[in-house]
Amino acid sequence: MSPQSVAVANAEGLRLNVRGIVQGVGFRPATLRLARDHHVTGTVRNEGTAVVIEAFAATDDLAAFVDAVRSLHRGGARVDALQTEPLPGAGAPADFRVVASTSAQPGLGIAPDLAACPDCVAETLDPFSRRYRYPFTACTDCGPRLSVFVHTPYDRNNTTLAAFPLCKDCAKEYADIDDRRFHAEATACHACGPRATLRRMDGKAFALDALSFLDEVDAATSLLGKGETVVVKGLGGYQLACDAANEAAVAKLRATKHREAKPFALMVKDLDMLREYCVIDGESEAALTSPQAPIVLLPRRDDAPPLASGIAPGLSTLGVMLPNTPLHHLLMRRRRAPIVLTSGNLSDEPQAIDAEQVASRLSHCADWVLDHNRPIARRVDDSVGRVVAGGFRVMRRARGYAPAPLLLPRGFDARTQVLALGGDLKNTFALLRDGQCVLSQHIGDLHDAACHADWERALADYLGYYDFEPDLVACDLHPQYASTQLAERRYASRRVSVGHHHAHIAACLGEHGWPRDGGKVLGIALDGLGMGEDGELWGGEFLHCDYAECTRVGTLKPVALIGGDLASREPWRNTYAHIMAEMGWARFAMNFSGLELCRFLESRPRDLLSAMIGNRANAPLASSAGRLFDAVAAAIGICRERVAYEGEAAIRMEATIRDEHLAEDGELDYPFQIPRLDKGKGLPYIEPLAMWQALLGDMVLGTPAALMAARFHRGFANAVAMMASKFVDELGYDTVALSGGVFQNKVLAERVVACLRERGLRALLPGRLPANDGGLAFGQALIALARNN
Numbered sequence: 001m002s003p004q005s006v007a008v009a010n011a012e013g014l015r016l017n018v019r020g021i022v023q024g025v026g027f028r029p030a031t032l033r034l035a036r037d038h039h040v041t042g043t044v045r046n047e048g049t050a051v052v053i054e055a056f057a058a059t060d061d062l063a064a065f066v067d068a069v070r071s072l073h074r075g076g077a078r079v080d081a082l083q084t085e086p087l088p089g090a091g092a093p094a095d096f097r098v099v100a101s102t103s104a105q106p107g108l109g110i111a112p113d114l115a116a117c118p119d120c121v122a123e124t125l126d127p128f129s130r131r132y133r134y135p136f137t138a139c140t141d142c143g144p145r146l147s148v149f150v151h152t153p154y155d156r157n158n159t160t161l162a163a164f165p166l167c168k169d170c171a172k173e174y175a176d177i178d179d180r181r182f183h184a185e186a187t188a189c190h191a192c193g194p195r196a197t198l199r200r201m202d203g204k205a206f207a208l209d210a211l212s213f214l215d216e217v218d219a220a221t222s223l224l225g226k227g228e229t230v231v232v233k234g235l236g237g238y239q240l241a242c243d244a245a246n247e248a249a250v251a252k253l254r255a256t257k258h259r260e261a262k263p264f265a266l267m268v269k270d271l272d273m274l275r276e277y278c279v280i281d282g283e284s285e286a287a288l289t290s291p292q293a294p295i296v297l298l299p300r301r302d303d304a305p306p307l308a309s310g311i312a313p314g315l316s317t318l319g320v321m322l323p324n325t326p327l328h329h330l331l332m333r334r335r336r337a338p339i340v341l342t343s344g345n346l347s348d349e350p351q352a353i354d355a356e357q358v359a360s361r362l363s364h365c366a367d368w369v370l371d372h373n374r375p376i377a378r379r380v381d382d383s384v385g386r387v388v389a390g391g392f393r394v395m396r397r398a399r400g401y402a403p404a405p406l407l408l409p410r411g412f413d414a415r416t417q418v419l420a421l422g423g424d425l426k427n428t429f430a431l432l433r434d435g436q437c438v439l440s441q442h443i444g445d446l447h448d449a450a451c452h453a454d455w456e457r458a459l460a461d462y463l464g465y466y467d468f469e470p471d472l473v474a475c476d477l478h479p480q481y482a483s484t485q486l487a488e489r490r491y492a493s494r495r496v497s498v499g500h501h502h503a504h505i506a507a508c509l510g511e512h513g514w515p516r517d518g519g520k521v522l523g524i525a526l527d528g529l530g531m532g533e534d535g536e537l538w539g540g541e542f543l544h545c546d547y548a549e550c551t552r553v554g555t556l557k558p559v560a561l562i563g564g565d566l567a568s569r570e571p572w573r574n575t576y577a578h579i580m581a582e583m584g585w586a587r588f589a590m591n592f593s594g595l596e597l598c599r600f601l602e603s604r605p606r607d608l609l610s611a612m613i614g615n616r617a618n619a620p621l622a623s624s625a626g627r628l629f630d631a632v633a634a635a636i637g638i639c640r641e642r643v644a645y646e647g648e649a650a651i652r653m654e655a656t657i658r659d660e661h662l663a664e665d666g667e668l669d670y671p672f673q674i675p676r677l678d679k680g681k682g683l684p685y686i687e688p689l690a691m692w693q694a695l696l697g698d699m700v701l702g703t704p705a706a707l708m709a710a711r712f713h714r715g716f717a718n719a720v721a722m723m724a725s726k727f728v729d730e731l732g733y734d735t736v737a738l739s740g741g742v743f744q745n746k747v748l749a750e751r752v753v754a755c756l757r758e759r760g761l762r763a764l765l766p767g768r769l770p771a772n773d774g775g776l777a778f779g780q781a782l783i784a785l786a787r788n789n
Helices: 027-037 059-070 118-124 168-175 216-225 247-257 271-277 282-288 326-332 355-361 449-465 482-494 500-511 572-582 584-592 596-602 606-615 625-635 648-655 689-700 705-731 746-758 773-788
Strands: 012-021 041-047 050-057 078-087 095-098 196-200 230-233 238-243 265-267 295-299 317-321 339-343 368-372 384-388 391-396 418-420 430-433 436-439 472-476 495-498 521-531 537-545 550-556 621-624 735-739 762-764
Touching (some): 027 059, 027 095, 059 078, 216 238, 216 326, 216 368, 271 282, 282 295, 282 384, 326 339, 384 746, 418 773, 430 773, 436 773, 449 482, 472 773, 482 495, 500 521, 500 537, 500 550, 500 735, 500 773, 521 621, 521 625, 572 584, 572 596, 572 625, 572 689, 584 596, 584 689, 621 625, 625 648, 648 705, 648 746, 705 746, 746 762
Parallel strands (some): 041 095, 265 317, 295 384, 472 495, 521 735, 537 621
Antiparallel strands (some): 012 078, 196 368, 230 238, 238 339, 418 430, 521 537
16 A cells, blocks of 8 residues: 655654454544554554554654544544554654564454444435445444454454455555545455346246346335245345235244244334334334344334234334444335344244255245345354333344454453353353453354254354463353353363353353452342252342352242243243242142132143142252243233243233333232242342232232233332342442343333332443343353453
């Protein structure tokens, strides 16, 4: 490239080592512009995943330049650490240059994929632009990063775009310091870049002109309008698309994808179309239009245009996203209604990322494929979140967010390298080094063989390109978790076993920057199940903890899981177990024999079920908040016999609740007591007997299910806050950390946070990390490091 010449007199020199999100985000070009503005000469280069700057200028100019570099943030850039060391000013160069990258041990700083920026979208839609209708328009502010990155340093020849040499016009932009594509590694155009192609799944020829097309992407739009399902190659994997208003198309997609009831995500053309279907607040709009462009859960409008009934069965929310690549903008250009845009997979398998996987897995799902020839280096799913308690909360951290590094709180040892393997559900893993932690993109549920294999590939991928050899390997306590077994198999001497719920709380504390020496907090972890420190199954815990230590000080009442794992798939089992634990069958039948619920449970094999409970035969006790929600949902007639996806019963119960139900007189909230286990000698626990008596009484009165759901949510939130107050008084807390998948329930989380704040307590709720098991690995890593100090 041409050097940028500046005047140099009485120069001082500094070498700047910059870490953070500094590659793939236009950091070197921005540095060059800053050097020109501040009369600085020298060089800038990628080194590993850091950026190294050698800068020479007069004292004041050099100081101002360093401050400006520290403040760089455009294009997703983030400076986490900037170290300087002096250089001799003699012999300072007369210009400032971007020089060749060098190899070094990579820092933890690969940039996430970012949605197409407004300038690139405008250019793609401008008939007078040379990139008009080009599906892969990108610049230094946007486009693919993680999904095309092969190895460090982040240069074009180290990405899957290496096979696409720049044409004369793109090369000119790439070398022009004043162009927004200056050193944009993913830049391309019609003449030199990847191409989109439309093909039939069966390989047969077809006539494009029969589809009334401008190009092959536009032809795919026409196919969607005709009721066809189209496989679309997106940024980090293939997707399945169909018309969201077409009943037959959505039903067919459900059947062929083997996705019985789990909601489908939608893509809308723009915010105007979105407002026709959903109620949107400022926080949600900010998330949707951010460079991360996640799927956002939003309330449906009562007066919305019709959508297929199979989009989100039984739910009052829709998961919606805006177009995140130029290809998606072009696909939606002529659309007058949303499309379903869901992962290109079957059931819970990994998303397909190449044509061979499409042919083997998705050939029966669609007749058409909108493909392109830019290889995907690694699978990156769409991120998902919702606004809870006034902030946007990530529920699945992937495209746009991962693997942006997380800074460690103050007081942690930066020298030790930690690998944390996460849990078995919603798995992510973490690498911790140099005061930072990288949390992988969402991997999925490891009990699926294909997902397990994908996890092992992703783990090898990260360890390889970060040149990472762990000193400690953190894993869950549960011996049957695949992640735990891998730790034992490969890293037995370095293994650190971490309590499931302790990890939940540590992740929340770490996200909020709680110092290593910040003292203990009250942690409240509510989820489905996790192995407790005592070897029992936990799921509703009150923990006195910091990063290194954790003591259980309170819990929910342990109730049998009839059938073990079957209890998480058949909610009625939890209803029966709770009724037997609270009042026994004779008392229940005597008082509530007229209820349809009683007749339903009588039709089950009660003698066998009761024997299982009595003998603890495949019916372990568990203090699970998730199973309590399932029990209540099944009792009031929501999702009683079985669930089609994890958490369906609780999700659908929450969906029935409206604002007017929450505004009801609080005196009708279902009550809970807080006695002690073991006849008053053990831990305090939340006892639901009074709640069940009130709920069953409401059922006798014919109270609507939605109103009973609201009374349960409010009552349970009150009980959680009441238990927290008990420990605050005894142990002197002022901070409560909340985590676990149950806190993704908006009604519950907001009520608990409000109750805690009314008591003068600081409530920490996960936001940048999932409250579910997707955030476990970060907590595991922090705990392992704290215990090693």
